[in-house]
Ligand SMILES: *[C@@H]1O[C@H](CO)[C@@H](O)[C@H](O)[C@H]1NC(C)=O
Ligand SMILES: *[C@@H]1O[C@H](CO)[C@@H](O)[C@H](O)[C@H]1NC(C)=O
Ligand SMILES: *[C@@H]1O[C@H](CO)[C@@H](O)[C@H](O)[C@H]1NC(C)=O
Ligand SMILES: *[C@@H]1O[C@H](CO)[C@@H](O)[C@H](O)[C@H]1NC(C)=O
Ligand SMILES: *[C@@H]1O[C@H](CO)[C@@H](O)[C@H](O)[C@H]1NC(C)=O
Ligand SMILES: *[C@@H]1O[C@H](CO)[C@@H](O)[C@H](O)[C@H]1NC(C)=O
Ligand SMILES: *[C@@H]1O[C@H](CO)[C@@H](O)[C@H](O)[C@H]1NC(C)=O
């Protein structure tokens with residue numbers, strides 16, 4: 155009686171310790187290139203049309219993923235550090251599995267025909283430096299973590315898609331290296347968050363051709379490295395904050411086609427590098443409501 159009770163119990167112990175052993179070994183080996191291969195194969199699976207056959211000819215399991223077209227690996231760990239599928243004429247979706255490519259620094263899927271969302275799992279990729287998804291047909295919201303908590307991110311370019319939703323109010327909370335933020339030609343709406351000033355390295359900001367409303371936050375004037383500010387074709391209203399005209403590096407200020415009103419700031423003399431100031435199609439008073447200024 156007692157042994158038949160004890161036997162399954164010791165078996166259970168064995169199973170449990172085996173389990174612990176497996177868990178330990180699994181987490182000890184760096185979630186390896188098998189994980190990366192699985193993630194890339196999941197991506198390949200989610201491609202519905204591979205017009206030029208790039209993936210079907212190159213993403214084959216009899217060769218290392220590091221030799222696959224558009225894939226770059228790190229020298230040390232043979233983990234995927236870059237995916238560049240720019241202009242491969244692909245149709246399909248990005249899979250959540252991309253979030254498993256934990257060494258990824260560069261993701262360029264620009265100029266394809268991707269649809270669906272940018273997976274929220276991309277927010278898990280804390281080594282990301284460069285993200286380019288321009289000229290596709292992405293919809294839904296921009297994964298929040300990419301805009302708020304991506305400590306190495308330098309540039310993100312999502313222009314010409316159908317992305318919607320508002321920008322998170324805690325944008326830029328932990329994106330201290332962001333230099334380029336381009337969200338032009340989407341369906342984004344809501345206010346431009348005041349928190350934008352925390353992206354203190356920002357050089358190029360383009361929010362044009364969207365549906366942003368509210369005022370231009372004065373905090374844009376705290377972006378002292380800004381050279382390019384483009385917010386034309388939105389529904390912005392109120393005054394142009396004179397703080398913007400304090401950013402002496404600004405070369406391009408494109409604010410046309412909004413509902414801006416009030417007087418045009420007069421502190422133009424600070425803008426020593428100005429090449430283009432477009433304020434037309436607003437309801438401004440001051441110099442001229444049809445101001446196009448071109449200098450060199
Ligand atoms: C891998 O397999 C494909 C066909 O499935 C073949 O054409 C190719 O030559 C193979 N490559 C290598 C490196 O063995
Ligand atoms: C991706 O590849 C294209 C063409 O080969 C190149 O122009 C582009 O700079 C690359 N993207 C990145 C982020 O390196
Ligand atoms: C990879 O990511 C997917 C989806 O996010 C998840 O279901 C899966 O368990 C992950 N796989 C590995 C091997 O980490
Ligand atoms: C993103 O890719 C497009 C081409 O596909 C290129 O024109 C653009 O400069 C890239 N953006 C950045 C920030 O490098
Ligand atoms: C996307 O697909 C549409 C129609 O299917 C085509 O007209 C367009 O050229 C494609 N764009 C790219 C970048 O492949
Ligand atoms: C984008 O997707 C929508 C529906 O998902 C489709 O109607 C439209 O034609 C697509 N646009 C392009 C340029 O492929
Ligand atoms: C956005 O969606 C509209 C309507 O479906 C479509 O006509 C347009 O081509 C899409 N834009 C892009 C850049 O895919």
Ligand SMILES: *[C@@H]1O[C@H](CO)[C@@H](O)[C@H](O)[C@H]1NC(C)=O
Pocket residue numbers: 280303
């Ligand atoms: C930000 O990312 C780090 C990883 O780099 C993570 O540990 C942390 O929980 C994230 N913080 C928030 C507020 O999401």
Ligand SMILES: *[C@@H]1O[C@H](CO)[C@@H](O)[C@H](O)[C@H]1NC(C)=O
Pocket residue numbers: 351373375376397
């Ligand atoms: C933003 O700029 C204003 C005016 O120059 C200054 O008073 C304020 O302290 C700045 N704010 C931050 C957070 O740097």
Ligand SMILES: *[C@@H]1O[C@H](CO)[C@@H](O)[C@H](O)[C@H]1NC(C)=O
Pocket residue numbers: 375396397400
């Ligand atoms: C512009 O800069 C000057 C000098 O740094 C400062 O005194 C002034 O408060 C600034 N104005 C705005 C609106 O930020």
Ligand SMILES: *[C@@H]1O[C@H](CO)[C@@H](O)[C@H](O)[C@H]1NC(C)=O
Pocket residue numbers: 415416437439
């Ligand atoms: C333009 O501004 C004036 C006051 O400066 C105001 O009376 C008028 O209603 C505004 N027009 C529009 C179209 O907003």
